[in-house]
Amino acid sequence: MTHAFVFPGQGSQSIGMGKALAEAFPAARAIFDEVDDALSQKLSALMFEGAESDLTLTSNAQPALMAVSLAVVTVLKAEAGLDLSRDAAFVAGHSLGEYSALAAAGALSVAATARLLRLRGEAMQKAVKVGEGAMAAFIGVNAETAAEIAAEAASAGLGVCDVANDNGGGQVVVSGAKAAVERAMELAKGQGVKRAILLPVSAPFHCSLMQPAADAMAAALAETTIVAPTVPLVANVLAAPTSDPAQIRELLVRQVTATVRWRESIGFMAGQGVTLFVECGSGKVLSGLVKRIAEQATGLPVGTPADIESYQARLAL
Structure with a gap:
């Protein structure tokens, strides 16, 4: 089939x-x-x-x-x-x-x-209360690198940051506390990620x-x-x-x-x-x-x- x-x-x-x-x-x-x-x-x-x-x-x-x-x-x-x-x-x-x-x-x-x-x-x-969570799409990255970025952002004491979606084609979404996701977006710039886009969502899906x-x-x-x-x-x-x-x-x-x-x-x-x-x-x-x-x-x-x-x-x- x-x-x-x-x-x-x-x-x-x-x-x-x-x-x-x-x-x-x-x-x-x-x-x-x-x-x-x-x-x-x-x-x-x-x-x-x-x-x-x-x-x-x-x-x-x-x-x-x-x-x-x-x-x-x-x-x-x-x-x-x-x-x-x-x-x-x-x-x-x-x-x-x-x-x-x-x-x-x-x-x-x-x-x-x-x-x-x-x-x-x-x-x-x-x-999660509105405004406390966020999600961001990373373009031009593999899931392993995105996971490393998320882990580093979370280790900064800013809250949860997890890989939410491994969509393929170099698109990976991270999710978690707003401050941690924003930190991950900053870190992504130094890891060769082509673009990091904050998503217009009302909650941080697929994270702890x-x-x-x-x-x-x-x-x-x-x-x-x-x-x-x-x-x-x-x-x-x-x-x-x-x-x-x-x-x-x-x-x-x-x-x-x-x-x-x-x-x-x-x-x-x-x-x-x-x-x-x-x-x-x-x-x-x-x-x-x-x-x-x-x-x-x-x-x-x-x-x-x-x-x-x-x-x-x-x-x-």
């Missing part, structure tokens, strides 16, 4: 996402309605025509991105005959996208996934400051039914596949504070023969990263009715 299905994380949201799908396909509308019902909120109305500032709120962005991803998968099943267990070697998701991947592969119900992501977003926002959020997710996941996915999940924490529900539950908790090992995850799947990564949902971020990580592979973003047609045309080749 040469296909993997991947699911985007926070930052890929935009007003209007999913609207054309909902207008074109009853299967997509059904997913948006199901998420709305699960959250007792017209999240779809916010996604289609709300305020950007409201959609960007972590507690809204996380379930909203999942809803678009699952709408895409549901439409692909209805219109293109997609069967993940037959057509995919793996599924994977970037941060919150891991929940979308699990729901797409049948490990979690749509309603449970929506409620978990609402809780995850709220818990991550509450874990998120432990309160991890604790909240542990309690919620303990009460959530998880079954074996129909396709192995390449987990953020492991950069390796798993289908074991107990391990998946543990990894989802660890994921809150751990590094998203995206470069290694894509590299693993490419090494297993995957040549096409179908990005289900809003935006094209993951498809761009695939180009930088696995030169022989292709990323195919699918998030609109036109993209659905492109996917069908590709299958017909």
Whole structure:
């Protein structure tokens, strides 16, 4: 099997996402309605025509991105005959996208996934007071050097500084206390980093400051039914596949504070023969990263009715 299905994380949201799908396909509308019902909120109305500032709120962005991803998968099943267990070697998701991947592969119900992501977003926002944390993207650096820079910044007594995302293509994100992240940005200049960019985020994700959020997710996941996915999940924490529900539950908790090992995850799947990564949902971020990580592979973003047609045309080749 040469296909993997991947699911985007926070930052890929935009007003209007999913609207054309909902207008074109009853299967997509059904997913948006199901998420709305699960959250007792017209999240779809916010996604289609709300305020950007409201959609960007972590507690809204996380379930909203999942809803678009699952709408895409549901439409692909209805219109293109997609069967993940037959057509995919793996599924994977970037941060919150891991929940979308699990729901797409049948490990979690749509309603449970929506409620978990609402809780995850709220818990991550509450874990650190606004203004006390920060994240920065380093461009032109490997993960090892970024980790050394983060460790040096943390050792200065300014607080936590961890590697949050190893995205590939020389892009690594650090996260932690604002003063420590700012110190890491200064140190990066002397380590050959091409650019260090402070990210416009409301909390320092994927660092040890998120432990309160991890604790909240542990309690919620303990009460959530998880079954074996129909396709192995390449987990953020492991950069390796798993289908074991107990391990998946543990990894989802660890994921809150751990590094998203995206470069290694894509590299693993490419090494297993995957040549096409179908990005289900809003935006094209993951498809761009695939180009930088696995030169022989292709990323195919699918998030609109036109993209659905492109996917069908590709299958017909």
